Amino acid sequence: MNFSPANITALVVAASFAAGLNIYATVLTLGILARTQWVALPPGLDSLGHTWVLVVCGIMFAMEFVADKIPGFDMVWNALHTVIRVPIAALVAYHASSQLTPQMQILATAIGASIALAAHGSKTALRGCDTEPRANLEHRFEHDRRCRCDRADVVRHAPSGHGSLYRATLSRGRRSCCTGAFAGDSKAAAEAFRHRVGAREVAA
16 A cells, blocks of 8 residues: 555654654554554554564553653653664654655654654653652653543544544644643643733732
């Protein structure tokens, strides 16, 4: 099956952003989709459906889920994964764009690595800004919940055409970027909003 450059670009952007946040969940999801043929993926991603890939990613995803909830250790984990998330995201982008010209394939690989690095850097920086362990933990569980909802929503509402699926995936990825990785402290934001509304009422 031939994929248009627009579809491949949307897949590369969405997968690279997700890989920058959690590489194991991303590869596991793509592998399951490739294994079950639930949706059409570029031929270069067929290898992600191998049993050993799914098993390793499943185990590592479980380990990361636990490590991500331990204050202090999560910073070490994320720092070490700088050399894992970005290269694997670039590799996924490279294989996903195998149907493109060599020049476009190199460009797609560079874009995938850049997006993954930006997402990974933002996640690590935000974790370093969380000074209260309890609030830090609450934010992480909320982030995991949003990621699960995003993946479930994309798959559940995916139409038969793979182009529409990739556009939906890209849209949800952008929304996750705004509500998850780059969101600040929701309690502080709500408090600031209440103060602003109160100031306007006094002025009126």
